[in-house]
Amino acid sequence: MSDTGADAGSEAPVNPRKRKKASRACDYCHVNHQPCDNGKPRCGVCEKHNKDCLYLRPTKRRGPQKGYRTALNTYKESAAAWGAVLGAIPGLDALIEGHLRTDSGRALLKTIKDASQQDTLISRWQQSTVFKTFFPNSSGGEAGSTVAGSVAGGEDAEEEGLPMDIFSSTSHVLSKLASQQQQQQHRFSPAPPAFDFSPTQNHMAPPKQANKQHQLAREPTSLSDIVAKDAARSTSHAFQTLAPLGFAPNETIADFYDMGSNPETNLSNNDYGLDLGTDADQRVYYELLMGRSFGDSPHQP
DNA sequence: TTAGCGGGTTCAAGCTGGAA
DNA sequence: TTCCAGCTTGAACCCGCTAA
Incomplete structure (x- = not known):
């Protein structure tokens, strides 16, 4: 004592x-x-x-899950990629913002906050042409790690295999996507079946955060949620918690x-x-x- | 009065990247 | 290769409330 x-x-x-x-x-x-x-x-x-x-x-x-840093890099670079693209393509910001005000857009906003659907959305992002254009050396899951800092810093792009004019190559892809989306504005929707997730076998309630202060501080990134979810999945055999x-x-x-x-x-x-x-x-x-x-x-x- | 417990704060442990 | 700083998570435990 x-x-x-x-x-x-x-x-x-x-x-x-x-x-x-x-x-x-x-x-x-x-x-x-x-x-x-x-x-x-x-x-x-x-x-x-x-x-x-x-x-x-x-x-x-204790401590972060393995692969945390890699995931963090991926997150940072993806966010940087969004900033770069929005800055490089005039009007894209307004286009997306306009869509997010529609019913389907609001549904999307709900979807990205749904932890049970985030993995699929992340996977979809990593499989996208845009992502592969930004991170050509990536293999998907650890996408960002191969180009750490390149988007934000810009100096290492050539050494890491990124095209020097990443904006132009990406803008061509995004412009195409944007025009397609404009044409399909009324038809576009997350198409509920597209997010048709079969019920998981995880019957556990979401892990209770011991430290809500930490949780609040991390919420904007939700990255740790992703990592924590992986860990939670590994215990999906549990039917009863203490x-x-x-x-x-x-x-x-x-x-x-x-x-x-x-x-x-x-x-x-x-x-x-x-x-x-x-x-x-x-x-x-x-x-x-x-x-x-x-x-x-x-x-x- | 005391035990039990929830919520919040604080600290320890562990991973990672970079410097030496 | 080793060491260290930064970061995150897990755990200890303080504080206050409630019920017996």
């Missing part, structure tokens, strides 16, 4: 909230939002409440029963002489810890 800052008292830190955190709180402290001092054999909180002080909760790696019980958003019953493979788990078991080696035992432990049942599961004792 001495390093949490709560009882530091005489030290009078400049920022009273600045304290040394436990790198990993025990399960009881985690569930109850209490500061854990990692004391042995029991932390202060567990000692006070006469609880077993264990570390069976699975952890998730989030309401204080576990991480993507933690599932399946993860819960996998805790036995966590080295720290085994260490803790040894440390405290508890035998939680079986799924049933772990289940009972957590139900006792949190004072509630997890409901149906294939591991029901």
Whole structure:
């Protein structure tokens, strides 16, 4: 308890909230939002409440997902490409803006904010002639990485294989598209079937952001949403989440029963002489810890 | 009075690109 | 190749409210 800052008292830190955190709180402290001092054999909180002080909760790696930077570059360059094109083709801005005021345009605006449809739209953008003109060296998914900074900076364009006059080649493509669109103004629509996404197998609610301040700060880019969605997809096997019980958003019953493979788990078991080696035992432990049942599961004792 | 919990703030961990 | 700074996410935990 001495390093949490709560009882530091005489030290009078400049920022009273600045304290040394436990790198990993025990399960009881985690569930109850209490500061854990990692004391042995029991932390202060567990000692006070006469609880077993264990570390069976699975952890998730921190930091950005792999490929984040690549995706960020792609995003930046795509945005730069839009700026370049709008500046290079007079009237295009007004043309697009006019379309966005139509019913189908408003539908499009809703579509681009729909996380479930963004992947497809991004893919469509990366498959487009415009995109391939801008990023000729790209293979699609990692499009921007091969031309990092070239659109915004302009100096490396030739070295990277971009045509020197990227605006002229692109404007020819876009002009063609624009005239086609003008001709089809009334017919043009996102054509709901074009966004006909089959229901996903992901039954989980969107991950709850632990830090809404961060989320708000990132919203304009929505890039991290894209990356986070990839991560969420990887856990689509989950049918039940422990989030309401204080576990991480993507933690599932399946993860819960996998805790036995966590080295720290085994260490803790040894440390405290508890035998939680079986799924049933772990289940009972957590139900006792949190004072509630997890409901149906294939591991029901 | 105390436990439980939601929301917000703060810090630690990890990825990446660039410099040395 | 190594180190470091910048950036992001995950997690710890503070604060305040509510219910028992």
